[in-house]
Amino acid sequence: xxxxxxxxxxxxxxxxxxxxxxxxxxxxxxxxxxxxxxxxxxxxxxxxxxxxxxxxxxxxxxxxxxxxxxxxxxxxxxxxxxxxxxxxxxxxxxxx
Amino acid sequence: xxxxxxxxxxxxxxxxxxxxxxxxxxxxxxxxxxxxxxxxxxxxxxxxxxxxxxxxxxxxxxxxxxxxxxxxxxxxxxxxxxxxxxxxxxxxxxxxxxxxxxxxxxxxxxxxxxxxxxxxxxxxxxxxxxxxxxxxxxxxxxxxxxxxxxxxxxxxxxxxxxxxxxxxxxxxxxxxxxxxxxxxxxxxxxxxxxxxxxxxxxxxxxxxxxxxxxxxxxxxxxxxxxxxxxxxxxxxxxxxxxxxxxxxxxxxxxxxxxxxxxxxxxxxxxxxxxxxxxxxxxxxxxxxxxxxxxxxxxxxxxxxxxxxxxxxxxxxxxxxxxxxxxxxxxxxxxxxxxxxxxxxxxxxxxxxxxxxxxxxxxxxxxxxxxxxxxxxxxxxxxxxxxxxxxxxxxxxxxxxxxxxxxxxxxxxxxxxxxxxxxxxxxxxxxxxxxxxxxxxxxxxxxxxxxxxxxxxxxxxxxxxxxxxxxxxxxxxxxxxxxxx
Numbered sequence: 001x002x003x004x005x006x007x008x009x010x011x012x013x014x015x016x017x018x019x020x021x022x023x024x025x026x027x028x029x030x031x032x033x034x035x036x037x038x039x040x041x042x043x044x045x046x047x048x049x050x051x052x053x054x055x056x057x058x059x060x061x062x063x064x065x066x067x068x069x070x071x072x073x074x075x076x077x078x079x080x081x082x083x084x085x086x087x088x089x090x091x092x093x094x095x096x
Numbered sequence: 097x098x099x100x101x102x103x104x105x106x107x108x109x110x111x112x113x114x115x116x117x118x119x120x121x122x123x124x125x126x127x128x129x130x131x132x133x134x135x136x137x138x139x140x141x142x143x144x145x146x147x148x149x150x151x152x153x154x155x156x157x158x159x160x161x162x163x164x165x166x167x168x169x170x171x172x173x174x175x176x177x178x179x180x181x182x183x184x185x186x187x188x189x190x191x192x193x194x195x196x197x198x199x200x201x202x203x204x205x206x207x208x209x210x211x212x213x214x215x216x217x218x219x220x221x222x223x224x225x226x227x228x229x230x231x232x233x234x235x236x237x238x239x240x241x242x243x244x245x246x247x248x249x250x251x252x253x254x255x256x257x258x259x260x261x262x263x264x265x266x267x268x269x270x271x272x273x274x275x276x277x278x279x280x281x282x283x284x285x286x287x288x289x290x291x292x293x294x295x296x297x298x299x300x301x302x303x304x305x306x307x308x309x310x311x312x313x314x315x316x317x318x319x320x321x322x323x324x325x326x327x328x329x330x331x332x333x334x335x336x337x338x339x340x341x342x343x344x345x346x347x348x349x350x351x352x353x354x355x356x357x358x359x360x361x362x363x364x365x366x367x368x369x370x371x372x373x374x375x376x377x378x379x380x381x382x383x384x385x386x387x388x389x390x391x392x393x394x395x396x397x398x399x400x401x402x403x404x405x406x407x408x409x410x411x412x413x414x415x416x417x418x419x420x421x422x423x424x425x426x427x428x429x430x431x432x433x434x435x436x437x438x439x440x441x442x443x444x445x446x447x448x449x450x451x452x453x454x455x456x457x458x459x460x461x462x463x464x465x466x467x468x469x470x471x472x473x474x475x476x477x478x479x480x481x482x483x484x485x486x487x488x489x490x491x492x493x494x495x496x497x498x499x500x501x502x503x504x505x506x507x508x509x510x511x512x513x514x515x516x517x518x519x520x521x522x523x524x525x526x527x528x529x530x531x532x533x534x535x536x537x538x539x540x541x542x543x544x545x546x547x548x549x550x551x552x553x554x555x556x557x558x559x560x561x562x563x564x565x566x567x568x569x570x571x572x573x574x575x576x577x578x579x580x
Contacts, residue, residue, distance in 0.1 A: 007454075014412060014457040015419075015437040016450055017568035026454060029512055033455055037401040037468070043475050053292045053303055053333070054480055054529030055554060060332035062238050067329060068176070071196035081191045081426035091421055092436040 001031045099124035100145070101259040101577070104166055104316040111156045111165050118151040118165030121209055121262070125167045129214075129260045129303050136236045136245070138254040140172050141180050141215035146194050150211050162319045162343070164209030169261040171252050172215040173222060174199045174307075175296040179212075184230035185220045185297050187418050187444025190425040199296025200328045201307060208323050213261060217251030220446045222267055222300045223411065225250050225275060225518040226508070231450040234505055238280055238578040239544055243502040245275030252310045256282040258580055263311040264322055266295060269304045270403055271497075271522025274534035278497035278547030281536045281576060283315050283564065284310040286522075288554045289529035290335040293328035301410035302333075304403075306527050312566035314535065318342035321557060340558045346565040351385030353563070356490030360396040361521055367500040373538030373546040374496045380570050381494065381563075389490055393482040397474050399524040404491045404516055405459050405472035411449075412456025418444065450556065451512060473541075480528040483553075492552045492563055497534045501544035525551045525565055533560040536573040545573075 007027045011018050021091040028052060073087065099107070099121050110116045126144050135138050147167060154165045170176065173183050175195035182189040202212065219229040227235040227250035235250040237243040238258040245254035249266030253276035256264050266273040268286035275296060277284030287308045297307050309320035325339040362371060378388055420426050420440030427443065430436035445453070457470035480521045486493060499520060508515040530551055537548035548567070552560050568574050 002458075006458075010454050010461070011457045013461060014453045015416075015434070015441055017438045017442045018450075022450075026451065029451055030454055030458070032513055033404060033451075034458075036516075037405050037472075040398060040401050040405070040471050040475050042468070043395075043398060043471075044479065045471060045474035045478070046514070048474040048477050050470055051477040051480060051527075053289070053472060054527075055288065055333075055335060057290060057333060057335065058378065062329055068197070070198065075196035076422075077506075079193060079423045081194060081420060081424060089421060092430045092433045094433040 002027055002034070098128055098259060100128040100261070102262060103312045104162060104262055104319050107166060107262055108162045112158055112160070114406055118154045118156065118211060120146055120148050121165065122151040122213060125213055125261050132258050133260060135241055135580060136238055136254050137233055138171065138216050138251040138258065138260060139214050140184060140217050140232045140251065140348040143179055143214045145214060145396060147211050149183055154209050154211065161208035163321065163323055165211065166262050167211045167213045168205070168253065169214055169216045169255045169264045170202065170212055171249055171264070172217050172264050173218060173267060173298040174265060176202050176212060177298060179215070179218065181215065183221045184218050184232055185444065185446065185449065186231045187425045188423065190444065193423045195296070197296060199295035200330055201324045202296065204324050216255050216264060219248035220449050221298060221415070222248040222269060222272055223448050223452055225271070225515055227251060228505065229446055231446065236505070237502045238580055240502070240542070243501055243504055243544070246502060248272040248530045249310065250276045253277050253280045253282055253284065254342070256268045256310050256312060258415040259449065259577070263309055263316055266310050267305060267307045267308065269300050270407060270526055273308050273310060274497050274532060275519065276551060277293060277534040279502040281545030281573070282310055282312060282575060283314055283317055283533070283535050284308065285321065285533045285557065285560070286525065286531060287321065287325065287557060288531045290333045291325050291418045291531070291555070291557065293331040293334050295328055295330035296366035299414040301407040302414065303410060304407060305505070314533070314561055314568055315343060315346060318346060337555055342558055342561050345558060348562045349384065350381065350502065350563050350566050353491040354387045354389055354489070355381050356389055356391035356493040358396065358486070358493055358495055360393050361495040365499055366496065369540045370496050370500060370546050374494070374548055377537040377548045380567060384566050384570060391486040391490055391493065393486060393524060395475065395479045395482050396524055397450065399479055399527060400516055400520055402472045402475045402479065402527060403519070403523045404455070405468050406476065406571055408452040408456035409459045409469050410456070411452045411462065415449065415453050446469055474525045479524055483528040483530060485551045492550050492559065495549050497510050497521060497547040497549045501540045501546055504528045521549065525527050530554050531557050531560055531566050535564045536576070538573060
């Protein structure tokens, strides 16, 4: 069983704020999921390579030129919910 | 009978013969949506005016693509220029995010003249097996509105089954095309990983995500796959492997091929009616000249657990972009940047998305990575090897899509693990990156659809379509319609 402290720590890493009820619910649900996935520990994988992708593809390189011409930078900026000044998004201060 | 109940090939014939216009077809879908969607809640954005405008401009002649003038609906995670795209999440819905570009698949369909008529429901950011996590509420099963239409592509599936469109687009990370297709009695394919481009489709778990069509029969799936498959510079995981002319070789038949039945899929817990329908379907394959052989996929029982490490881990990373800076929800007067992130995300994301972000963050955190993510990647290798071995003996593997027919709305409300186990037969193929087709193969005594899954080696879509087509020619399950 995860402790409430652990739940709060994970939430902090994930940039989520949980209410007191959410913390308790999350503690129970995460613990049940972790108990379920713990069965993977019984599988002997000592000589097994990890799989990150399955189709044998390798790095896909292309020339470093602009090929996406459909949207302009201003169009992309326009979907931001924050204020735009001089083609830049005004974000909240990182220092508080 | 409404024109909206036509298949792509039927509608295409009428369009080319000038019996009907694309606008007639689009209007028929609009009328059908207005009539039945109140009952099933599949459509989340109606792009009707633009669709009619496009349809009126569409010129169709004998040289046009089979998809020219054909109306379709898109799962609400595909970016479409200027069209609200919310992933059925409040984090994008609150500010009605409308992308400034098209997903490659949308662009490819546009280029052949298909007409997008709107967006359909999904679990929030595709995380779920029932659309119950959507901020627009659950999509109901057209065969029984007290039941779910499956998920996450539940809107895409219900819309096809209810004849609200001619075909639809979905995404499949753990079964999200096949399971809803099976629950509503339409067809759907999860392509080989890298067969179709995911550019512009909101990512969930990048090492597992695929996109594909849902349609009224196998021939239509083949037609859509021909148009959307192939290499895309914007998606580095797409393959340069040539795309066969799927629709031209459908009637090749399956005589002499070997169909594998995995013994691990016919176990306790599977609904007897599902098992009976699938075994009946296997007899049809035999009558069509295929041989049947039992195969073993010994690591099947670990697939769901593997998935619920890999997928939330990748989710926790992919969801990081929803920070209220470049798009989506925002909050007033944040104390600082961290406070802003936390409030935007906590207000914007729903319960299941938060749960998966939390699981993934935990699994990837210092000290746990090897025990969880790395171990799951290794078990993934073993699951994939099971298939490689099996395909040495058989050409394809046939199984149920889901252990039961569609479940009741709310049945798994407080039990995430029970919900995750809905994908027990659709997750193993994902681990191996292989394609799998869902085809209707019967009904329960409560008149709920049951579906057959046909999986093949990587890049074997052509073979799967041939098998599915042969099965459809010998049966009529795919022609049954719900009464709405």
